[in-house]
Amino acid sequence: MKNIVVLVSGGGTNLQALIDAEKSGLIKGGKITCVISSKDGVYALERAKNNNIPARVIPRREYPDSKSYSEAILNALNEEKADLIVLAGFMTILDECVTKAYAYKIINVHPALIPSFCGEGFYGLKVHEKALEYGVKVSGATIHFVNEEADAGAIILQGTVDVQRDDTPEILQKRIMENVEWKLLPKAASLFCQDKIEIIDGKAYIKD
Numbered sequence: 503m504k505n506i507v508v509l510v511s512g513g514g515t516n517l518q519a520l521i522d523a524e525k526s527g528l529i530k531g532g533k534i535t536c537v538i539s540s541k542d543g544v545y546a547l548e549r550a551k552n553n554n555i556p557a558r559v560i561p562r563r564e565y566p567d568s569k570s571y572s573e574a575i576l577n578a579l580n581e582e583k584a585d586l587i588v589l590a591g592f593m594t595i596l597d598e599c600v601t602k603a604y605a606y607k608i609i610n611v612h613p614a615l616i617p618s619f620c621g622e623g624f625y626g627l628k629v630h631e632k633a634l635e636y637g638v639k640v641s642g643a644t645i646h647f648v649n650e651e652a653d654a655g656a657i658i659l660q661g662t663v664d665v666q667r668d669d670t671p672e673i674l675q676k677r678i679m680e681n682v683e684w685k686l687l688p689k690a691a692s693l694f695c696q697d698k699i700e701i702i703d704g705k706a707y708i709k710d
């Protein structure tokens with residue numbers, strides 16, 4: 503069984519999707535063993551508690567810079583013996599001390615079709631605001647490995663939704679979460695835990 507450590511910063515609906523998938527037996531070969539939050543008091547921590555998953559809070563605001571924060575996260579991941587790290591609405595960019603130590607072991611869900619509307623500054627509702635501002639007709643979400651560059655690691659899975667004429671950022675966000683994020687994030691975690699993702703020339707492929 504692989505130890506899955508989920509990193510969160512907010513409401514945790516993607517964490518909930520992972521918990522529900524695990525309960526339904528949809529995450530084969532893996533178990534959520536710890537939740538780490540970058541903020542105190544967020545609802546994601548309640549979700550962990552309600553499901554008896556050990557949780558830790560490592561507050562971003564208590565660290566002067568990204569490097570010292572990432573070192574604290576790295577220590578926690580090592581202590582938890584993490585095999586897979588899932589960034590599920592984790593709003594902090596991790597320094598290379600983490601991404602190098604856990605290369606191809608960290609996956610992130612991004613609420614757009616990478617390489618559109620991604621990179622530093624594109625997170626949460628802002629992504630959907632920008633997509634609507636641009637006038638795209640489809641959007642979606644991307645599950646990808648995390649490397650040294652924001653939102654630039656190998657893409658594992660992507661899914662799309664149509665954008666409607668009267669969408670607001672909130673409505674589009676909800677459609678993407680329900681139709682793509684909550685399905686593909688558990689699916690990618692399960693594929694990883696079954697060693698079904700292979701990397702060839704820096705790109706991710708699903709084994710048959």
Ligand code: GAR
Binds near residue numbers: 611613
């Ligand atoms: C999700 O839409 C996720 O894709 C996004 O934040 C939301 C978190 O929701 N993540 C990012 O923007 C990361 N760059 P949740 O806390 O309910 O899972």
